[in-house]
Amino acid sequence: MTLSEKQIEEILGQDIQISDTVNKRINDTYKMLETAQKKQRGARLTGRRKRSYIAAAVAACCLIIPTAVYAAANSDFFDAMFGNTTKKSTQAVTKEFDNQKGGTTPVTLPSHEYVSVDPETAKELVGDGAMSEPVEKQLGDHTLRIENMVYDKNSAFIYFTLEREGGVTMLVGNEDTNESKGAYLADDALWIFTFETTEGTGYGEHIYVDTEKSTKDKFYCSAYLLSFEELKEGEYPALKIYKYPSPRAELPDDYEAEEETVSLTKGGAVPMKKIDMGDKGCFEYSPVSMAIDMSKGTGLSETEASDVDNLNHLEIKYKDGTSYVVFDTEDLVDNSSYTLGVGNLYKTTYNRLVDINEIKEFVVNDMTFPVE
Numbered sequence: 001m002t003l004s005e006k007q008i009e010e011i012l013g014q015d016i017q018i019s020d021t022v023n024k025r026i027n028d029t030y031k032m033l034e035t036a037q038k039k040q041r042g043a044r045l046t047g048r049r050k051r052s053y054i055a056a057a058v059a060a061c062c063l064i065i066p067t068a069v070y071a072a073a074n075s076d077f078f079d080a081m082f083g084n085t086t087k088k089s090t091q092a093v094t095k096e097f098d099n100q101k102g103g104t105t106p107v108t109l110p111s112h113e114y115v116s117v118d119p120e121t122a123k124e125l126v127g128d129g130a131m132s133e134p135v136e137k138q139l140g141d142h143t144l145r146i147e148n149m150v151y152d153k154n155s156a157f158i159y160f161t162l163e164r165e166g167g168v169t170m171l172v173g174n175e176d177t178n179e180s181k182g183a184y185l186a187d188d189a190l191w192i193f194t195f196e197t198t199e200g201t202g203y204g205e206h207i208y209v210d211t212e213k214s215t216k217d218k219f220y221c222s223a224y225l226l227s228f229e230e231l232k233e234g235e236y237p238a239l240k241i242y243k244y245p246s247p248r249a250e251l252p253d254d255y256e257a258e259e260e261t262v263s264l265t266k267g268g269a270v271p272m273k274k275i276d277m278g279d280k281g282c283f284e285y286s287p288v289s290m291a292i293d294m295s296k297g298t299g300l301s302e303t304e305a306s307d308v309d310n311l312n313h314l315e316i317k318y319k320d321g322t323s324y325v326v327f328d329t330e331d332l333v334d335n336s337s338y339t340l341g342v343g344n345l346y347k348t349t350y351n352r353l354v355d356i357n358e359i360k361e362f363v364v365n366d367m368t369f370p371v372e
Contacts, residue, residue: 084114089114095107095179130150139243142163142169152288157222178211183207190245198236203227236263237264282297283364292364293344312329315328318360320358337349
């Protein structure tokens with residue numbers, strides 16, 4: 001695409017925020033142009049031509065470099081959400097957790113296995129991400145920046161940072177919350193945020209804080225979300241912000257906070273496939289999540305199907321003979337990133353990317369469901 005002089009002038013007239021990397025590249029371009037001019041014996045650029053020449057170089061830098069930088073950010077995104085750099089594999093272990101009653105309660109944590117992720121393979125499976133650029137919002141003295149996301153009609157994976165000079169106080173997150181219910185919003189926070197859809201569909205969530213990369217002033221977070229309803233055509237994940245005049249505990253239950261809905265994307269969802277064998281089994285799956293109707297093909301009653309604890313084993317077997325055990329209660333294995341029960345549906349997000357074209361069959365409890 002060729003930019004007209006008018007478009008270039010409009011670009012130059014904009015108040016554009018550029019990174020240090022882009023700024024250095026532009027300065028380097030100026031130097032190269034000056035050198036080129038000196039080599040042109042007797043040649044002289046008119047003011048208009050010189051402006052267009054430099055504007056084209058600046059426009060090229062502004063168009064190309066941010067894309068390259070954002071591609072690198074995508075690599076960080078895929079690794080944070082699905083890789084094994086920020087999360088370490090662990091064996092099953094019993095630990096003491098604060099019971100909020102002045103004591104502790106022993107909890108046996110299952111093993112977790114994380115695997116590496118190749119950014120190019122990730123792009124083939126789910127695309128570059130659903131966001132073309134980050135979304136940044138100022139929440140009082142905290143800065144929330146949504147870096148990127150991928151989603152299907154049952155789930156969303158959102159990478160974000162939360163920053164505050166003097167220390168992040170809005171969100172409580174550490175190794176203990178990573179291993180239990182996930183990071184949560186502080187009770188005395190005057191600003192809070194959550195994720196829903198543009199149509200108001202809610203998400204259950206588990207927020208993981210990268211404790212190695214994070215500092216007290218800046219948290220790096222991965223949010224794993226599962227929707228309470230299947231997203232419809234034209235429905236997209238969104239950020240919901242609430243502002244309160246005082247801590248929520250001091251306000252009446254029916255207090256209506258100031259609220260804002262921020263659309264995050266209109267990028268396409270990761271496609272899902274469906275296996276529907278009627279009463280013999282029914283579920284949907286994508287490279288990032290799956291939803292199983294536990295009332296079909298599992299031998300469970302309607303009441304039992306609504307209890308996620310009745311799923312004891314979930315495994316994906318591949319055509320090459322390998323398998324991915326998502327969950328197993330007997331062997332104390334949990335390789336999901338978040339699980340949610342919605343009626344008869346057992347929804348789960350994987351802790352790695354799955355090549356759905358290489359799946360041979362699914363194993364749910366003691367039932368096997370062939371893909372083909």
